[in-house]
Amino acid sequence: MPTKFSMLDCDQCSKPTLHVENVTNHVLQLMFTVLCASGAFMLTGNLTVAGMAAFGWFAVVWCLLIGFQKPAACTVCGKKRK
Ligand SMILES: [Zn+2]
Secondary structure (H helix, E strand, O other), X not given: OOXXXXXXXXXXXXXXXXXXXEOOOHHHHHHHHHHHHHHHHHHHOOHHHXXXXXXXXXXXXXXXXXXXXXXOEEOOOOOXXX
16 A cells, blocks of 8 residues: 655644655556456446445455545554544
8 A cells, every 4th residue: 555745743742744655556556447347347237236346445445445445644642643
C-alpha cells in the first residue's frame, strides 16, 4: 500500500508536523476490478456472471482497504489524527 506524507496540524505538538499515512490505491483497485470482470467473462462467456464477479471482488477489496486504512500519524510524537 502506498504511503503519503503530508504537513498537518498535530494536537500533541500544537504545530504543523509531518504526518505519514497509508493511502488507498484507487487506480490499482479499478484495474483489478476490470481484470476480474474480463477474466470471469472469458471463463464463463456470461456477462451477468462477469459483472457479479467484478462487483463481488470490488466490494470485498473495498471493505478490506477501508478496514485497513489507518489515520495519519505524526512523525514527531506518533499521535494519530482522528
Ligand atoms: Zn505530534
